Amino acid sequence: xxxxxVVIRGxxxxxxxxxxxxxxxxxxxxxxxxxxxxxxxxxxxxxxDATGKVVAPGFIDVHAHTDLTASMPDKYGTIKTAxxxxxxxxxxxxxxxFTPFPLEPSRREEFKGFLSGLFAGQRGGFATxxxxxxxxxxxxxxxxLAPLVGHGSLRAGVMGMEDRPPSEDExxxxxxxxxxxxxxxxxxxxxxxxxxxxVYGQTEEVIALAKVAGRHGRPYATHMRxxxxxxxxxIEEALRIGREGNTxxxxxxxxxxxxxxxxxSEETLGMIERARDSGVDxxxxxxxxxxxxxxxAAALPPWVNAGGAPALVERLRDPxxxxxxxxxxxxxxxxxxxxxxxxxxxxVVIATTSAHPEFEGKSIVQVAEAMAVAPFDAACQLLVAxxxxxxxxxxxxxxxxxxxxxxxxAMIGSDGVPTPGKPHPRIAGCFAxxxxxxSREINLFPLExxxxxxxxxxxxxxxxxxxGTIARGKIADLVVFAPTTVIDRATYDDPLxxxxxxxxxxxxxxxxxxxxxxxxxxxxxxxxPA
Numbered sequence: 001x002x003x004x005x006v007v008i009r010g011x012x013x014x015x016x017x018x019x020x021x022x023x024x025x026x027x028x029x030x031x032x033x034x035x036x037x038x039x040x041x042x043x044x045x046x047x048x049d050a051t052g053k054v055v056a057p058g059f060i061d062v063h064a065h066t067d068l069t070a071s072m073p074d075k076y077g078t079i080k081t082a083x084x085x086x087x088x089x090x091x092x093x094x095x096x097x098f099t100p101f102p103l104e105p106s107r108r109e110e111f112k113g114f115l116s117g118l119f120a121g122q123r124g125g126f127a128t129x130x131x132x133x134x135x136x137x138x139x140x141x142x143x144x145l146a147p148l149v150g151h152g153s154l155r156a157g158v159m160g161m162e163d164r165p166p167s168e169d170e171x172x173x174x175x176x177x178x179x180x181x182x183x184x185x186x187x188x189x190x191x192x193x194x195x196x197x198x199v200y201g202q203t204e205e206v207i208a209l210a211k212v213a214g215r216h217g218r219p220y221a222t223h224m225r226x227x228x229x230x231x232x233x234x235i236e237e238a239l240r241i242g243r244e245g246n247t248x249x250x251x252x253x254x255x256x257x258x259x260x261x262x263x264x265s266e267e268t269l270g271m272i273e274r275a276r277d278s279g280v281d282x283x284x285x286x287x288x289x290x291x292x293x294x295x296x297a298a299a300l301p302p303w304v305n306a307g308g309a310p311a312l313v314e315r316l317r318d319p320x321x322x323x324x325x326x327x328x329x330x331x332x333x334x335x336x337x338x339x340x341x342x343x344x345x346x347x348v349v350i351a352t353t354s355a356h357p358e359f360e361g362k363s364i365v366q367v368a369e370a371m372a373v374a375p376f377d378a379a380c381q382l383l384v385a386x387x388x389x390x391x392x393x394x395x396x397x398x399x400x401x402x403x404x405x406x407x408x409x410a411m412i413g414s415d416g417v418p419t420p421g422k423p424h425p426r427i428a429g430c431f432a433x434x435x436x437x438x439s440r441e442i443n444l445f446p447l448e449x450x451x452x453x454x455x456x457x458x459x460x461x462x463x464x465x466x467x468g469t470i471a472r473g474k475i476a477d478l479v480v481f482a483p484t485t486v487i488d489r490a491t492y493d494d495p496l497x498x499x500x501x502x503x504x505x506x507x508x509x510x511x512x513x514x515x516x517x518x519x520x521x522x523x524x525x526x527x528x529p530a
């Protein structure tokens with residue numbers, strides 16, 4: 001028999017469709033899957049022994065922030081391979097409205113440093129998607145990227161961080177920039193409607209851009225305007241944008257934040273299911289943890305962030321303005337998603353801060369004790385020193401997480417933010433946690449369903465037609481793992497520990513992980529919609 005480049009022999013194939021596992025070998029040649037059958041007599045340049053293991057399509061992280069991760073310095077290698085080592089072969093990046101493109105020339109220098117810091121990479125902003133693709137392609141990619149284009153970046157690229165509606169001309173320029181991004185290969189439109197500048201955009205503005213995505217057959221992925229008290233209105237807005245934009249909707253990292261909202265997932269899932277029954281193309285994604293992670297500045301009222309980091313720092317330095325902000329944070333609001341009033345500063349933990357790394361892993365209350373100030377003032381001092389402080393915030397209920405994850409239209413996204421310090425452990429543990437804890441240990445769903453949520457379901461949502469299942473003619477993005485031992489090992493104290501039980505990962509037909517260790521092979525690339 002003709003020799004293969006790689007044969008994965010002796011395992012059970014879980015093909016990503018949800019079908020029951022079956023014993024089969026997988027033959028790979030020229031970067032693709034050629035045979036799924038008995039290959040016991042076949043020759044191959046390399047054989048992976050999968051005896052007692054499962055062979056699945058490579059996992060697709062449907063919600064990543066890895067746009068510039070490949071450009072991080074080599075000293076951050078553990079961060080750069082965290083997703084690969086848990087079996088991820090493709091990341092849908094550019095979520096929550098932030099992408100390092102497109103920027104008009106007059107805005108490029110203004111946002112170059114901001115975007116570089118936001119994505120923890122060595123590169124800044126780019127004028128077009130094509131320019132970004134070329135630049136990031138100069139680096140070795142551990143996994144494939146399927147980038148979205150962000151509403152926040154479209155807005156910033158035309159009108160900066162101003163808190164106002166766009167003029168007719170500005171909106172037209174945003175639409176033209178989005179159209180060009182889709183022409184050049186962006187996989188969809190994302191929004192982050194709690195973050196500046198996205199928070200300043202009204203529904204009609206987002207609908208206008210969603211219509212551009214719809215004309216190209218690309219979906220709209222949204223970090224909604226509220227994931228707490230006003231979540232019903234936020235879901236209604238997301239569904240309206242999808243309907244009027246004539247495009248599919250992906251509700252990002254669906255959650256119920258704050259103890260007073262725990263249990264409401266029955267209500268929100270009911271809304272989503274009724275919309276689906278009525279013909280709305282809406283799906284969701286979720287990460288398997290009860291804590292989220294975002295920028296500390298997002299805990300402040302939107303007006304505080306208007307004008308960008310310099311304006312934020314100036315406001316926080318002014319005693320009168322700081323007192324006003326403190327009162328608004330403590331009281332909460334019906335007009336913006338207030339996080340801290342729902343959980344308290346004791347639930348906010350510093351993940352990353354370049355100015356005060358000694359506080360990484362400490363709660364704001366602990367930082368306040370060390371500084372001998374009130375918790376709010378401690379948060380302000382951290383932001384004045386480093387406006388890009390990343391936090392972890394414990395705010396969800398486990399029952400809601402499980403209910404959302406079990407929905408048949410729910411896929412898995414890590415929402416990992418690849419930064420130094422002590423980032424959320426989901427960056428290294430998300431997919432193994434779904435397989436080990438949720439599927440095997442508590443039997444939330446069968447292994448075949450867990451794999452479907454991480455492979456064919458996201459592939460279908462984002463148009464990755466040659467990935468997501470194991471079949472002849474598909475790209476050979478594959479993972480081999482031990483179903484009885486696979487488990488996450490990353491913790492909040494030690495967040496970059498790789499999982500146990502992930503034996504091999506193949507990206508584009510090349511073995512990138514062997515025996516659980518990185519081989520150094522870098523065969524990922526920036527993909528194009530099929």
